[in-house]
Amino acid sequence: MTLPTCLIGKTVSLNNDSKYVIKYQEPTLKDNHVILFENDRPKIYARVSHSGQFLQSFFLNKTQDEHAVRCLEQCKQIDNARSNSPLTQADIKDALNEHDNAKFHNKNLEKLLTDEHLQDIKNCWPSRLLTSQSTFKKSSNSLIHSTLINALSTANAKKAVDFLLLHRYDPFLIYLQNEFEQLPHLVTDILTYYKQHQAFDEATSFLIKLAKKCSLTNVSFLNLLLDESRQLNKTIDNSAIFKQVFLTIYQRGKNEYGKDVTSWLSTITNEKKNHLKKDILQLIKDRKKKKSS
Numbered sequence: 001m002t003l004p005t006c007l008i009g010k011t012v013s014l015n016n017d018s019k020y021v022i023k024y025q026e027p028t029l030k031d032n033h034v035i036l037f038e039n040d041r042p043k044i045y046a047r048v049s050h051s052g053q054f055l056q057s058f059f060l061n062k063t064q065d066e067h068a069v070r071c072l073e074q075c076k077q078i079d080n081a082r083s084n085s086p087l088t089q090a091d092i093k094d095a096l097n098e099h100d101n102a103k104f105h106n107k108n109l110e111k112l113l114t115d116e117h118l119q120d121i122k123n124c125w126p127s128r129l130l131t132s133q134s135t136f137k138k139s140s141n142s143l144i145h146s147t148l149i150n151a152l153s154t155a156n157a158k159k160a161v162d163f164l165l166l167h168r169y170d171p172f173l174i175y176l177q178n179e180f181e182q183l184p185h186l187v188t189d190i191l192t193y194y195k196q197h198q199a200f201d202e203a204t205s206f207l208i209k210l211a212k213k214c215s216l217t218n219v220s221f222l223n224l225l226l227d228e229s230r231q232l233n234k235t236i237d238n239s240a241i242f243k244q245v246f247l248t249i250y251q252r253g254k255n256e257y258g259k260d261v262t263s264w265l266s267t268i269t270n271e272k273k274n275h276l277k278k279d280i281l282q283l284i285k286d287r288k289k290k291k292s293s
Contacts, residue, residue, distance in 0.1 A: 117151035
């Protein structure tokens with residue numbers, strides 16, 4: 001089982017050698033609804049599995065169903081928004097550069113990029129900006145990426161998560177760190193999503209990144225990370241994720257609080273609720289035993 005693939009921007013060739021580009025993708029728990037375009041015109045509706053296998057398809061000029069109609073309506077809204085946008089293809093090409101290398105013929109480039117990111121996030125629309133980024137891969141520090149990070153700081157967190165997962169921009173979830181600490185259920189939702197798809201590497205990476213950056217004074221959030229990592233540890237054979245997350249947090253605590261680290265540590269365990277204290281003490285004992293040997 002794998003995470004749903006981002007199909008946006010993918011080219012599909014049919015038996016008659018005609019080529020179509022997927023410009024719209026709407027994911028569900030089981031598959032994806034997509035629209036394939038020929039140049040700028042929608043031509044084909046398809047249902048595609050999370051692994052990229054076509055399950056159903058038909059030409060839109062021959063037949064339509066409720067899913068195709070809904071997707072086409074969304075495509076029209078996106079097209080209208082793009083048509084009214086002052087952001088040009090030349091601007092998008094320039095935005096593939098880092099700030100110091102961009103030409104900035106459009107002085108409002110960064111604002112326009114941020115605005116389009118916010119619009120796409122709000123509607124969970126396929127992003128032409130991220131599609132250009134993934135197609136040309138010119139710079140990971142591009143204006144497209146820097147303005148995305150800026151947009152994430154003000155976007156609705158739940159919608160931002162859906163947008164990032166649609167585009168398989170999982171590494172950018174960490175830029176929602178502050179929002180996660182205010183809305184910890186989103187962390188649980190993301191981990192549930194990963195576990196449903198057996199994406200344990202992604203779940204592990206996500207938890208460790210959070211442990212490296214989260215506030216050391218947010219007791220409830222630290223407690224959540226430890227408990228979630230412990231639950232994940234039980235799901236994966238030979239996993240050390242609980243140990244990794246705990247030691248990451250603990251080492252940060254030692255650096256921050258020094259001799260008072262024990263007092264600080266006692267505040268992030270809630271034995272009555274989830275019995276973390278016993279497991280944490282065992283990790284500390286194992287670590288000391290390993291050092292002494």
